[in-house]
Amino acid sequence: MAVDMNMPILIVDDYKTMLRIIRNLLKQLGFDNVDEASDGSAALVKLREKNFALIISDWNMEPMTGLQLLKEVRADVKLKETPFIMVTAESKSENVVAARAAGVSNYIVKPFNAATLKLKLQGVLGNF
Amino acid sequence: MDQGEVVRELASALDVLTKRGGGLPDVSSITEVVDGIMRTMDGDLAAGNLKLYAEVESLASYIAEARSEIAALRPEEIREQHVPTANDELDAIIDATEQATNGILEAAEKIEAVAAGLTPEAAEALTDAVTKIYESCNFQDITGQRITKVVNALKHIETKVDRLMAAFGASAPARTDKPLAQPAADEDADKALLNGPQLPQEATTQDDIDRLFAGLK
Numbered sequence: 423m424a425v426d427m428n429m430p431i432l433i434v435d436d437y438k439t440m441l442r443i444i445r446n447l448l449k450q451l452g453f454d455n456v457d458e459a460s461d462g463s464a465a466l467v468k469l470r471e472k473n474f475a476l477i478i479s480d481w482n483m484e485p486m487t488g489l490q491l492l493k494e495v496r497a498d499v500k501l502k503e504t505p506f507i508m509v510t511a512e513s514k515s516e517n518v519v520a521a522r523a524a525g526v527s528n529y530i531v532k533p534f535n536a537a538t539l540k541l542k543l544q545g546v547l548g549n550f
Numbered sequence: 551m552d553q554g555e556v557v558r559e560l561a562s563a564l565d566v567l568t569k570r571g572g573g574l575p576d577v578s579s580i581t582e583v584v585d586g587i588m589r590t591m592d593g594d595l596a597a598g599n600l601k602l603y604a605e606v607e608s609l610a611s612y613i614a615e616a617r618s619e620i621a622a623l624r625p626e627e628i629r630e631q632h633v634p635t636a637n638d639e640l641d642a643i644i645d646a647t648e649q650a651t652n653g654i655l656e657a658a659e660k661i662e663a664v665a666a667g668l669t670p671e672a673a674e675a676l677t678d679a680v681t682k683i684y685e686s687c688n689f690q691d692i693t694g695q696r697i698t699k700v701v702n703a704l705k706h707i708e709t710k711v712d713r714l715m716a717a718f719g720a721s722a723p724a725r726t727d728k729p730l731a732q733p734a735a736d737e738d739a740d741k742a743l744l745n746g747p748q749l750p751q752e753a754t755t756q757d758d759i760d761r762l763f764a765g766l767k
Contacts, residue, residue: 437691439651443684446659450681482695482744489740511695511747513754515762520743522766529763531756532747533688536681538756 425550427452429475434458434465434491435509436483444478444509447536451543452550462486466494469501476547481510481517489524496525505546509534560584560606581610625711633708640697651690658683695746 431453433444441458448456457474459465461483469477477495481488488508495501508521511532518529528542544550563583584606662680665673748754754762 435691437648437694439648439655439687440691442652442655443687446655446662446684447681450662450677450684482746487740487744489743511692512743512745513748513759514743514745515754515758517743517745518759518762519766522763529759531754531759533685533692534756535685 423548425547426475427550428455429453429547430455430457430472431476431478432457432459432465432468432474434460434462434477434479434483434488436460436480440480444539447539450536451540462488462491462494465491469495469504470498474504476543477504477506478509479506481508481512481521489521492521492524492526507542507546509539557602580613584610620714625715629708629711629715633704633711636704637701640701644694644697647690647693651687654683655687692747699746 431448433441433448433456435441435444435458438460441460445456445458448454457468457472459468462479463486465477465479466486468474477491479488479491486494488510492506492508495504495506502525505527506525507528507530508526509530509532510517513531521529527546530538530542560583563586564580567579567583584603658680662677665676665680668676
């Protein structure tokens, strides 16, 4: 099935520059329908207001981390099927194990390049 | 009084001092206690007792010397001047890199917009270059996280300096910071996973992560 390039995507990061970078890279890949949140709590509010087809989130944020957001999403009946990609500088194996256990769909380590982002998106959404 | 009694007497007296002061007793109080005990032992000192006395006396001198050396380091300057200045400087670096990165991104977005009006070859070349700029701007996030780690290390040093000052009786003004709320157990577990960026020689690559991730499925 073809990937809907107009799918609503929520990107979550406490660094505005990172949000801008991810948004621009997604735009280059053809995804224009992108919304932003600056931490897990703000993201959760947006996720409960509107249906998103994909979440791309940082881990290290306050007050709610990306891992906490992931756990909240997976525990919510309406949100639990939403694909969730973690984009983070947390690269220790224990982090990957914890994120996987919490139900993350894919894991990108920062700093990353456009090719890696595309590859991980394809891993979750299918080829586009 | 035999050696065991001296040790018990000394421990008991120090215990009283600690409970009274709410922390480690200062050197003069310790010396007073030792002197008092030694006075009760007049004419009753065996060779072992004398050795113990010498050891205790040497310990007291060591503490006094350490106290002088720490005072000479001017720990209050470290806490009140050097650490806050370093924190301010590091915050300024974060702000400056963020501003610069935003400027670079803004310019790159304008260049990318121009690409739409060019020939396909030129547009592709321009877009590739802009993508490289976006990728390179990742540095700001990583730099910010590294600096945050340094700020946290400085806060840790500040706390240690405070404890040293309190333990050795240096003039430490009372801290006004409110005690931090104790996180719940699962929050502790989550926080233990917040390590920030690794140093290049220790970092796990995306390939390593992919292999691990695949193995967990």
